[in-house]
Amino acid sequence: MSTIAFIGLGIMGSPMAVHLQQAGHAVVGFNRTPEKTGPLVEAGGTAASSIAEAVADADVVAVMVPDSPDVVDVLTGADGVFAGAGPGTLIIDFSTIRPDVTAELAEQAREKGLRLLDAPVSGGEAGAKNAALSIMVGGSAEDFAAARPVLDVVGRTVVHVGPSGSGQxxxxxxxxxxxxxxxxxxxxxxxxxxxxxxxxxxxxxxxxxxxxxxxxxxxxxxxxxxxxxxxxxxxxxxxxxxxxxxxxxxxxxxxxxxxxxxxxxxxxxxxxxxxxxxxxxxxxxxxxxxxxx
Missing domain, CATH: 1.10.1040.10 (N-(1-d-carboxylethyl)-l-norvaline Dehydrogenase; domain 2)
Structure with missing residues (x-):
C-alpha cells in the first residue's frame, strides 16, 4: 500500500480519494476549498493545508483539477508537486487537459527525476462514486504497471493507450x-x-x-x-x-x-x-x- 497525495477533491476527485483510502492506501488530500476534504477525512484520510505538505512523503501524487492552466500551476508552481515531491515519485494526472501540455509536463517531470502519467477518466460522477471509471493512460509501460494498484481501485476499464499525451x-x-x-x-x-x-x-x-x-x-x-x-x-x-x-x-x-x-x-x-x-x-x-x- 502507498501513501498517496490527492490534489483536487471536487465532484470526481473526492470519491476517488475516498475509494483509495478505503482500499488501504494512506491518502493525504488537498483542495483549494478546504471543506471539500471532509469526505476523505471522514473515511480516515488526512487533510493537508498545502500542496507541499500533501506531497512531502507521498509515493504517488494524484491530480484531478479542471483545466490545463490548473495542472501547470499544481505541478510547476513555486510550492507545487515538482518542487516538493521526492525523487522517483509517480504522478498520475486524472485531469482532462491538452495533449501537448501533458507531453511538455512529462518531459519536465523526467528532468526532475519524477514520473508522470496522463490518465484522464470517463464515467462522470456516477463512475467516480462506483469506482467504475474508464481510464485511458499515456506514459511509459513501466510507469503504467507501477500505477495499476492505484488505477484499479478507481477504474473498471484501465488501458494503456501509448506514450505521454496519448491518454489526453x-x-x-x-x-x-x-x-x-x-x-x-x-x-x-x-x-x-x-x-x-x-x-x-x-x-x-x-x-x-x-x-x-x-x-x-x-x-x-x-x-x-x-x-x-x-x-x-x-x-x-x-x-x-x-x-x-x-x-x-x-x-x-x-x-x-x-x-x-x-x-x-x-x-x-x-x-x-x-x-x-x-x-x-x-x-x-x-x-x-x-x-x-
Whole structure:
C-alpha cells in the first residue's frame, strides 16, 4: 500500500480519494476549498493545508483539477508537486487537459527525476462514486504497471493507450463522441415530445436497439425530468471540445460534427447553463426549437 497525495477533491476527485483510502492506501488530500476534504477525512484520510505538505512523503501524487492552466500551476508552481515531491515519485494526472501540455509536463517531470502519467477518466460522477471509471493512460509501460494498484481501485476499464499525451488524445475523442450522443439524444426527445409521443416508452424501446448507448441510459431521464444537477458540467465539456477542435486542426483532420456540437455547447455556456450537467444541452436544443419546458 502507498501513501498517496490527492490534489483536487471536487465532484470526481473526492470519491476517488475516498475509494483509495478505503482500499488501504494512506491518502493525504488537498483542495483549494478546504471543506471539500471532509469526505476523505471522514473515511480516515488526512487533510493537508498545502500542496507541499500533501506531497512531502507521498509515493504517488494524484491530480484531478479542471483545466490545463490548473495542472501547470499544481505541478510547476513555486510550492507545487515538482518542487516538493521526492525523487522517483509517480504522478498520475486524472485531469482532462491538452495533449501537448501533458507531453511538455512529462518531459519536465523526467528532468526532475519524477514520473508522470496522463490518465484522464470517463464515467462522470456516477463512475467516480462506483469506482467504475474508464481510464485511458499515456506514459511509459513501466510507469503504467507501477500505477495499476492505484488505477484499479478507481477504474473498471484501465488501458494503456501509448506514450505521454496519448491518454489526453483518447479522452478528446471520448468527449467528442459523448457530446455528439448528448446532442442527438436531446434532438430526439424534443422531436418526440413535439408529436406527443410517450417519451418514457420511446426511450425504453430506443435503448433496446442500435440507438441504445450509455449516454441514453444515463442522460435520457435527466432530460425527461428537466433535472440537470451537475455530474459533469457544461463548462467543462465546452473546454474539452475546445481541446478536440484545436487538436484536430493541428493534425489536419476534419471534425465537422464536433465543430457543430462545440458551438452548441458554447451557446449553452453563454446562455447561463455553464454549471448544469452536460445533459442540460437539452435546454439549448429546446430553445433553438422555440419550445420551453
Amino acid at each position: 488524445t483518447v479522452k478528446a475523442a471520448n468527449q467528442l463522441m459523448v457530446a455528439g450522443n448528448i446532442a442527438l439524444l436531446a434532438e430526439a426527445i424534443v422531436f418526440l415530445e413535439a408529436y406527443g409521443v410517450d417519451t418514457s416508452a420511446a426511450v425504453e424501446v430506443l435503448g433496446g436497439g442500435l440507438a441504445g448507448s450509455a449516454v441514453l441510459n444515463q442522460k435520457a431521464q435527466k432530460m425527461l425530468d428537466r433535472s440537470f444537477e451537475p455530474g459533469f458540467r457544461i463548462e467543462l465539456h465546452h473546454k474539452d471540445l475546445g481541446i478536440l477542435t484545436s487538436a484536430a486542426r493541428e493534425a489536419g483532420v476534419v471534425a465537422p460534427v464536433g465543430a457543430l456540437v462545440a458551438q452548441l455547447m458554447a451557446s449553452a455556456k453563454a446562455s447561463g447553463d455553464a454549471g448544469l450537467d452536460h445533459s442540460g444541452l437539452f435546454s439549448t436544443i429546446e430553445r433553438l426549437s422555440g419550445r420551453t419546458s
